[in-house]
Amino acid sequence: MSPRSPTPRRRATLASLAAELKVSRTTISNAYNRPDQLSADLRERVLATAKRMGYPGPDPVARSLRTRKAGAVGLVMTEPLNYSFSDPAALDFVAGLAESCEDAGQGLLLVAVGPNRKVSDGAAAVLSAGVDGFVVYSASDDDPYLQVVLQRHLPVVVVDQPQNISGTSRVCIDDRAAMAELARYVVELGHREIGLLTMRLGRDRPHGTGKPVVASAERLETPLFHVQRERLHGVYDAMTEAGLAPQSLTVVESYEHQPTSGGLAAEVALAANPRLTALMCTADVLALSAMDWLRAHGIYVPGQMTVTGFDGVPEALRRGLTTVRQPSLEKGRRAGHLLHSPPRSGLPVLDVLPTELVRGRTSGPPV
Amino acid sequence: MSPRSPTPRRRATLASLAAELKVSRTTISNAYNRPDQLSADLRERVLATAKRMGYPGPDPVARSLRTRKAGAVGLVMTEPLNYSFSDPAALDFVAGLAESCEDAGQGLLLVAVGPNRKVSDGAAAVLSAGVDGFVVYSASDDDPYLQVVLQRHLPVVVVDQPQNISGTSRVCIDDRAAMAELARYVVELGHREIGLLTMRLGRDRPHGTGKPVVASAERLETPLFHVQRERLHGVYDAMTEAGLAPQSLTVVESYEHQPTSGGLAAEVALAANPRLTALMCTADVLALSAMDWLRAHGIYVPGQMTVTGFDGVPEALRRGLTTVRQPSLEKGRRAGHLLHSPPRSGLPVLDVLPTELVRGRTSGPPV
């Protein structure tokens, strides 16, 4: 009854198909890759036999080996997943990158690198990723995976980490200038006692606590996370210009990234310096949470407290937060584009995207 | 000065390293894969030479071909990206899957399948994905990519699509029962004139419009998107039980997925039937947007209008929405787990996750 079992013991390959049809392997290959190289008739027969034998077409891995193309881009994000997937700005970046990959017909491989894994495991994941290039997002300056990525000698685009790395293109914004502009605005409103709520400044957690803490002087000297550092220095710039002592800035660092981090940080900041009249935050998510906390404690914004954010995520704009809007989605698109269509020159590109100060309803003169 | 150029013309391979060191390729391979198979001394020399020659270790693709393991899982999501990345429930699923992959040391490949691409391109992406298995998420019943995935003869886990597909495991919730329970609650509150706001019911857009529209009788007969269909029928179930005519349900379909879709849909529903006292939504994002629209139009919730959602996303819970909480993150984890650690039996598994009715502050008796 069954001249041929529907699920053959051994998986069909191009060679077995060729044998079955008594043609050469090239012909089978052509049937899939160069339809014009063989008669429509033969091609039909090939495809029909393939279907009958359950042959899904050329094996992707073998093809990749031969063509030296994997058809995918690797994304290396060192941040915890719960960060990447809970910060709309980070998410927008991934979405933009995914969109760009989709348009280019490339897959996007999320490389299994995360804070839960040993660095050696993460490194192994980078070394065994079948991709044509990498995007490295928001790494700290001493990111161990960046080095591993570089070893692969594949095209690399680094995002949000302005350090000049030989031969890699970069996409970023001018965090320092953008933050300075925002801080200048706050200072010009008359604020003198300012708090800055930041994400984590270094790989190692500050004390041992999971709660936000006031950043020590030493910690402020060498923030390893570029983005946080630049934004911090942006505030310093504006303060210095206005004759304020940068040391007077109360900096509170949230190591963990929780929905309530901003509120907890606000509490810590106000406890450290009750005279604060403005809370600047290095991310909208921090600012929104801080606003919730302030409201719950009867502190009116902007009447009694000015609050600012950074990123320009939808919820922040909806709630009228004074912030800096950055094109996160576009960042992702550009990074992908740089990988898929590298500049003719072959030279690395530095792509600094514009930002925009958004004067919202959460800032005003101090009381 | 330079006995050996730092960046050799041709990329180093395992073979070139072997030649350089005058040992066999096996030895090099062992240095990376079976450190105990050679003297620590020789291994050191191999690694040192590798570093000198810029050899990043065994080529992942070649290794994959040989070992028949890609070290990655493919995720096929037919929905538009702006959907997947804007609905927290979908996102949680991806996060859960990513987490599971990370724990297993596997990459997660987002396959370039999307509504912007021709189906043939998407199919090609599926056929050329270098993965060890697939997760197919929330496909419509006639999803063309599902067939292509099946062709690959790789392990497959289908999520949110209960149709029995030969040999594939499934992770889902009982959408129909959960929605019926919620609808029963609404009906018991006394509501008789109910509106249901749904996501798209079919692949093809209803009319030609981008706006939400009242779903025609024909359209309601064969909703292709399983999840929407099940939730719709859940409402029918509760209505029938209470002696209400299912046809009296005003169903409004949002084909596009925008942040304001829920509000637009609410407007359409109320225009179609001004006597509605309850708006049930098949997703929290729809319900939240509807609530915003109602508030903007002076319609008090729950005093003048009961609103319910589905999913239990954080914002919904925060805002006290009456909804069904489903474990989206866990869905992702389970799907990953099923792929990484398939049941010993080799038999397909059906994993129905529990849901929970959340009686919030947005539901009450009709006026």
Place this chain on the structure above:
DNA sequence: ATGAAAGCGCTAACAT
């Protein structure tokens, strides 16, 4: 502990 040989499944020259 190290090496030789045999492929994994495919594509790209180069014939014919």
Place this chain on the structure above:
DNA sequence: ATGTTAGCGCTTTCAT
């Protein structure tokens, strides 16, 4: 239009 030949870079028996 179809076939022949030669690898892509690696792992894995099986010898030594």
